Amino acid sequence: MQPIYLDNAATTQVEPMVFEAMLPFLSDEFGNPSSLHPLGVQAKRALDRARESVARTLGAEPSGVIFTAGGTEANNLLIKGVLGGVLGGVLGRAGQKRPDPGKEPHVLSSKLEHASVLESLAVLGQDCRVEWVANDDLGMIDEKELLSRVGERTRLVTLLWGNNEIGSLQPAERLARAIKSKNPRTVVHFDGVQCVGKVPVRLRGTDIDALTISGHKIHGPKGVGALVLGRRVELNPLLSGGGQESGRRSGTENVAFAVALARAVELAKERLSEQVGLMARLRDRLEAGIRSSVSGVRLNGDPKNRLPHILSLSFEGVVGEVLLHHLERDGVYVATGSACSERKSEPSHVLREIGCDDGRARSTLRFSLSRRTSEEDVERALDVIPRVVEEVRLVVGELS
Amino acid sequence: MEHGTGTDLLVESDQDLKMSRILVRYGELALRGKNRGEYEKLLALNIKRMLADFEKVSITRMRGRLIIHCSGEVSEAMDRVCDAFGVHSVSPCFSVPAKIEAIRAEAVRLMGEELSERSSDGSGVTFRIQTRRAEKVFPMNSSEINRDVGSAVLDVYPGLKVKLKNPEIMVEVEVRTSIAHLYTKRLPGPLGLPVTSAGKVVSLLSGGIDSPVASYLAMKRGCEVVLINYHSYPFIGEASKEKVIALARRLVKYQPRIRLHIIPFAEIQKEVKRTAFESYRTVLYRRAMQKIAGRIASIEGALALVTGDCLGQVASQSLENLHCIGSATKYQVLRPLVSYDKTEVIDIARRIGTFDTSILPEPDCCTVFQPRRPVIRGVVAKAEELEANFDLDRLIQEAVEQREIVRLDCQGRESRRMADKS
Structure with missing residues (x-):
């Protein structure tokens, strides 16, 4: 697939x-x-x-x-x-x-x-x-x-x-x-x-x-x-x-x-006018779907003034990179911070500047859409994400 | 390839004289008695593989040396031969007919090259000619040749001074039956013994600085190294695997063909984390690694394991822990770095070209579920007791079956496949 x-x-x-x-x-x-x-x-x-x-x-x-x-x-x-x-x-x-x-x-x-x-x-x-x-x-x-x-x-x-x-x-x-x-x-x-x-x-x-x-x-x-x-x-x-x-x-x-x-x-x-509404709607669907089925999720950034394609979420108790590889295993490709800062051992400067502590910064994933992202993509991602977060939390247990 | 005859190759044609030649002196293996022939063959085979992309390579054995004939970029060939374990030193070698006029002219030409590299006209520069005759059929003896050629050189570069002990430039002349070899440069080789001459070992390769150096040093003592890496997907990503393959790619310079077994390790780590107490995790991971390496050793027909352990480098690299971990396998565990300081290891890593890859910030499997306080004095009985709490044998069997095998060679060829289940 x-x-x-x-x-x-x-x-x-x-x-x-x-x-x-x-x-x-x-x-x-x-x-x-x-x-x-x-x-x-x-x-x-x-x-x-x-x-x-x-x-x-x-x-x-x-x-x-x-x-x-x-x-x-x-x-x-x-x-x-x-x-x-x-x-x-x-x-x-x-x-x-x-x-x-x-x-x-x-x-x-x-x-x-x-x-x-x-x-x-x-x-x-x-x-x-x-x-x-x-x-x-x-x-x-x-x-x-x-x-x-x-x-x-x-x-x-x-x-x-x-x-x-x-x-x-x-x-x-x-x-x-x-x-x-x-x-x-x-x-x-x-x-x-x-x-x-x-x-x-x-x-x-x-x-x-x-x-x-x-x-x-x-x-x-x-x-x-x-x-x-x-x-x-x-x-x-x-x-x-x-x-x-x-x-x-x-x-x-x-x-x-x-x-x-x-x-x-x-x-x-x-394609701006026809696509952007759709993109924002899919982003909202993704956000709502994750937040309704996964506990301990926090949004980073401004819920009102924001780009329609970027969704940054922190998942309490997990390391973003570990979650990322588990999602990748099940066919969902996302990012931790930004692609350019992913390989730095320091957590993202942006997350730090908006007041995230290191733990929250390290537990952050960025989901980003494009006009090629379909409703089916989002629904399939929503089938995977809650299950994988739960799996990782179970394995990682008290260690985060 | 022509080797094993032990006699000089008779070179007569002009065509042959135009080939580049490299003279290779062996190190320690020249001291070997009966087995010497075997060692020489292996050294020649390794060099042949290192130069596989050169045209018309042939290697001749000549009285305790090898002469490589090849066409192409001789300095590139020299660089590669300088990485072949067992080599003591290497000289670019210039061959002329065994006639005193030809020897004189070539000696003068070589001196010219040496002086132009020094931007000197020869004033005050010390030199000597050193001649050896293999066959004593040449009409002059060695010291007569020295004097004759030396004065020919002095005629052209009158500023030069003869100095027998430690001259700045030494022109060496080897007179054979029909041909004479001249050379002025000696590049040091890496010493050691030809790779594969000592037999096969399985070397545990992490992404760090130490284990590639340990693998290199095992190769230096003649081991054929099979690499093994433990990959904790999906706790760490594909990029970590790529990093380890990149390290293997650096090592293929010293051992022309390498196999790397990549073992999925996450399931074992999950079980260790689930069943054992935190402080023993690292010891149990490493014991599992040794057990798996032992399985690979028996599949590969290897006789020992190699690790990058260094006594006391971190608190958990204690003698107790080395014992506790080493006792998980019946194989000998070679630890070439046991007495090295970190800075010494880094120096070697830089020299052999693994350092820059090792420091790339990719996580390795050891970072997964890392205990906050690993045990300092691991006890074998305790480790065995903890291992009895889960089905370690089955997990090891599965990990070995699900391994990926990467084959690399020094010509840049690479293939990957999953292990055959058998």
Whole structure:
């Protein structure tokens, strides 16, 4: 029997239409967009059309779309690119003067961010003043505190729009508007990797300046994403080279994957209204089914403001990883924390930040759906989950 | 392969002279009496397997050495031979017709290479020529050749200084009937005895740092190592199994063919947890592991078990516990690391290339139902009494029947299958 895949926040299966869209560029239409002959021109045209499509779908200008190798690179490019612009280049600036104390650029972010943001800010820590905005135990940013900290020198606010571990969904547009009203020059960035196809995502008509998206979370291939800019943002490139992507991301463009990303974004948007209600309904069914048949289950994240596809539950008295392998044995594939942090021995930083103790953090599983998840999948998972939790609790006994 | 004749291979054609040659000196096995031939054959066989992807490999025995002829990347071949247990040292070897003019020219060329590696014109660099004649038919004797070739080298590199004791560069010349071999470099081998020469052992491989090193050291003393791993699915995942296979893949460099038996272990751990008191769990797990390893030893025809135990490394690695665990099997338990410090083990693990895999954070079966306070002085009678509370024999039988067998070789081939039930 096919396993029931409930780990779509880690990655998704490539949609056949996306796969087909990219195939020509892995065979006959193999040109380099920079070449001047017809093969190159064809490739350039495909790349331009992909760029236009992403821009149209997300409400941006084509010139604002920078294709990257994924969400991590897009976050790195935005953060280091924006702050590097202030500092005169993040890398290789030995001998240059540090900004005077008190005059460093000011950055606001939160402790709930993806590792690519946390680590990028850690690298820049010496040269900017990073402040972490508090969040509540549901994973929501403290809006008042955020706004009270936006000031004259605030160069960048970077936040996770929808949390990949617990699903909490920030009111991105409202936050952006409020930030801009305090300082119109602040760059407002949201990591929307989990949001595309799950909630309406648009830059035009909002005050969001920059958005990170990723292909493989929305039924596209791994290894492609984009930084989408809503207005002109001065960016120092991370990579030195041939000046592709208007000098902001050197390296021969990945035409096939850019085409795939565009198709994946289009499909995500086309199907948003019809699918999202269904996804949320299935997620609710899964949650209710588990909570009605298993004792000692607690929800992590905000029950109201949340993504429709992520469900994070703690199962009292069991180790998440042990439960995960027992579920996998019976054909249900889920995650413990986030896929990127699963192999760390430390429990998830997100769960810690929303006040889970180590025991609760370690007993957490994340179920994540996609538009390919069916009602039957959820019902079958519900046949397995309560039985397996009981089995594990019985074996593990008093030791948790 | 040509070996066992004990005579020099007569090499006359230019074609043969163009082949790369590697001279292999044996270590300890050169001291062996009657069995020496067997050891040499095994060493040659192991080397042949390590070089299976090279074209036209042939190995010749020559007066207590092996000469490998091969075409292809000689430095890659040398690297591999340097990992063959039983090898004392290895030299890239250059062969010319046994004529004094040819020997002189080759010696000058080799000296040129040595000096260019040192970015030197020879000023102040010490050297000597050391000649051996196998057959005494050459018209000059060894010291005459030394002087002749030495002065030819000095003519080209007048800055060099002759030094008989510990020179910086030694050009060695071996004159055979029709051919002369010259070499300047000696790379150290790993010493030990050729793998498989000592017989077969079953080595308990966890995902940790110690057990791959223990397996390596058993190979070093000539053991053919069969690996066994205990996998507690679904308490730990497939990734832990992949890690253990990755470790076996590192070891295949030293033993060209390896079998790894992966034993499902969760049912035994569940029964131990259900029936025995907590502090004895670890001891009982390990006794069960020894019993299973004994079963595999009898299936494989092995004569001993190997573990990575180190006396006192953790509190539960006490002499009492080693006794309590070891007494679960009738097989000898070899513990190559018994006296090593952890840092010494880590040094070896780094050198043999297992360390980086060992430290990947995958759980192993020992983490399942780990007791908070394991017993420090396990008692055999107590362990046996606890084992009588459940059907250990049946569980062991089932675990052995349900094992998976992974076969690996040094050419990167790998196959997995479930054991045949019989």
